[in-house]
Amino acid sequence: MAVGRFDFFSECLKRSAEFRIILPNEADAAGEESEPMKLLVLLHGYTENSGAWLWNSPIVDVAQRYHLCVVLPTGENSFYLDGEATGRQHAAYVGQELVRYVRKTFGLSCRREDTFIGGLSMGGFGAIHMALQFSDTFAGAMALSSALITYELAAMQPGNGNGVANYEYYRLMFGDPARVRESGADPEKLVLDAIAAGTPLPRFYLACGEQDFLLEPNRRFERFLTEQKVGHVYTEGPGGHDFSYWRRHLEPGVRWLLGLA
């Protein structure tokens, strides 16, 4: 089991960026026959960085048991969006540049059906959003306790905000809140566009704890997926917005992405 930390130059961010990587490839390197590894891009939440999943969940063990390369980028409170004028093109960085970079650098599978994205909270939003935005890259997304915040943003007024950030910050990340539901930042909009265009949609594994403050937007998005007949599973159960919940859902989510559950 190899675990690494990399600094590399990102064209999208116009600067050195860092990621961690879990690479269960010793046997392959020793000469055993093997397929190129599958890839899971795994996203942290607001206030966290690339170490969060590594320190708080059994992701190393899961990666090893399913022979899966896991890449852990740092999202810098960006909601993994291409913020206007911020010089931080996080969606293009994570969903395109980083995937291309690790596929090439580590010889991973380049097939859509072997490429997944997952995350928690802000990273759950990012996983859903990027799986839709780059649906030719990702076959599925695992989204835990997702910060499906565009529902709330649409009604947010200048000067207001919520417990996470203020109106100005959201405006910078998502564009004008008043128009966010019609924008490329809105997951429902991206689903409808894909259906209209007939482009393939990713499959979704969604989970949210019953005590989570984000339960309602998760239920709402699940209803939307059901109405639109988008392939997904959704799990609710006891639990709050913390790693004791996410830890339990990591392996079931990964198994589902891999078609094992």
Next chain:
Amino acid sequence: MAVGRFDFFSECLKRSAEFRIILPNEADAAGEESEPMKLLVLLHGYTENSGAWLWNSPIVDVAQRYHLCVVLPTGENSFYLDGEATGRQHAAYVGQELVRYVRKTFGLSCRREDTFIGGLSMGGFGAIHMALQFSDTFAGAMALSSALITYELAAMQPGNGNGVANYEYYRLMFGDPARVRESGADPEKLVLDAIAAGTPLPRFYLACGEQDFLLEPNRRFERFLTEQKVGHVYTEGPGGHDFSYWRRHLEPGVRWLLGLA
């Protein structure tokens, strides 16, 4: 000689941030009598991160020879400013929170005369600017090939930009370019304010290569410091905007900050 890399939670950035640190403290830890170590915060340039000085200069050797703790933050193309609404309070982060954190965590000297800041290009600007903004913290700044960009910004028009970034990006970092010279982002403004208020000024070690595209603003700032009778040295010589120049000026700059030259 100890070299470390830390992830810690920054209140100013509202997220995990990372820094590298050089800590020549083995002898102290082994029980030798010693003073608390002096601190140099050392800033990278645009497109770089906390590894830049470590990989491209003899900073480890310099830290050891002068028994100096060197902290290397990551500035994320922010110009080390508290960008409006960006959620990235980099000046407060580097100039206050990080200094306080490393002083406390590593038992460093808390005296102004033992605390310095340095940098190159964007980091040279940051060193000058933060030494002025937090002049009760820093006794001196070493600024190499500094991106003293507010001269140019003041004349920048919407839609324009330069080779580094566009107008919108600068606006986000510096505030309205048309008013930047009267703002807290302008080094000259901060010097004049300090003189008017009678507050102490840091001392400056400035250097710029004769082939550097930033030569003119460096000369202009030097003339300003001379006119205002602010203590400084300024060096020009053959060299461009690259590490072969910065590498040569690192030790002389550190020696001057420490009062050894």
Next chain:
Amino acid sequence: MAVGRFDFFSECLKRSAEFRIILPNEADAAGEESEPMKLLVLLHGYTENSGAWLWNSPIVDVAQRYHLCVVLPTGENSFYLDGEATGRQHAAYVGQELVRYVRKTFGLSCRREDTFIGGLSMGGFGAIHMALQFSDTFAGAMALSSALITYELAAMQPGNGNGVANYEYYRLMFGDPARVRESGADPEKLVLDAIAAGTPLPRFYLACGEQDFLLEPNRRFERFLTEQKVGHVYTEGPGGHDFSYWRRHLEPGVRWLLGLA
């Protein structure tokens, strides 16, 4: 919550050594009143390194909840002993030099009652052994599935070995196996010496899974501690020699060391 990785020069190893550290000190650094942090040195098992506990257990969360500094050294299959002629004085390194270094570098409590050592398998042996060898430093040890191997070694013949290593390797680490039970490498010998000398003994938290191949030596050592009236608790239960067992026992062990259980 800060997590770091350090390279520093060890006099005992005569070379650069690396350790990881978990330091839940942001609040302290921000100026809140605080006591110096307590220290837990946490040891990995055979074949692992300083990352093992970090990647496979909730140690970051435990450190934070109990405001405990956790230091994770790399033991290089040494059994944390001062191997003869190997140039690897791992007991002196971990039990003395590293403790002194992190106490001084990070301003930790220097009191015996605030200093603990723990580990799993080879690291469980190391925790027991170093807590006894440096009983003026450590108030207690948490030893999970401990490789209490001197019982077996005493009967090992040249040319033989076990599934872990061969006779020659053990000889290098432990000295002559035929005399190991009378040597400073034997935990029982150290307990008897301490009782004879009237020096203080550490307290022990011991646990072993009922399916663990090391169950018998753990039971034997527990009977010995009981006979010798050395303060300890011992837990057995379902479980094997793996992190799903160690993960469950981490927090109870830490709570017991801290006098909270």
Next chain:
Amino acid sequence: MAVGRFDFFSECLKRSAEFRIILPNEADAAGEESEPMKLLVLLHGYTENSGAWLWNSPIVDVAQRYHLCVVLPTGENSFYLDGEATGRQHAAYVGQELVRYVRKTFGLSCRREDTFIGGLSMGGFGAIHMALQFSDTFAGAMALSSALITYELAAMQPGNGNGVANYEYYRLMFGDPARVRESGADPEKLVLDAIAAGTPLPRFYLACGEQDFLLEPNRRFERFLTEQKVGHVYTEGPGGHDFSYWRRHLEPGVRWLLGLA
């Protein structure tokens, strides 16, 4: 330019080992046509670890300019030898397992003419020795201020030693000193064996400072290579046993290995 640090499981060391890597592959990953990268394994000296070259020389810049992947292992004072019974098979680890691992993991060239090894002091010895031991892997070696210590060891008596280590330590690493000149640890023996067997020899870039305490053994080995008509260059000049000398010789050595000088 990517710089990484990896922990991975080494079969030769029977444990997690760490290395650093410099990988100038952003352009390749972005889709430019490219050949698989060449590899330089670069070895540190006694008392150092995988960070030494990175912190003390412009190796990042050199790697980038020559589009060379540089791998920096940690040798733990082993002289990069397969010490008897030490459980540390460092020659097999660095010269075989690590090369195979990084070639496979990072998609490097597997051709002998693209694979090089270099080092300083103990690492200079290691580079010479492993280039000979694994001459089907390495086309050339760059050896600076090499610790060509078998000349001295052959005369060492039990109980003696030198400023670096004692007799027992050398015995553990090199085998019986009295017979070291006839053993696989002796570079001259390996050259003579290769000539006798008609197997290919690597080419050598050797350099040593005139003030270096290792000057004589370097001169002696150079005379031996000349007598045996082994392809090499040898440079002497002002300089001692320190990075100010090695730094200057890094790029010339790399250029020579690459056939550019």
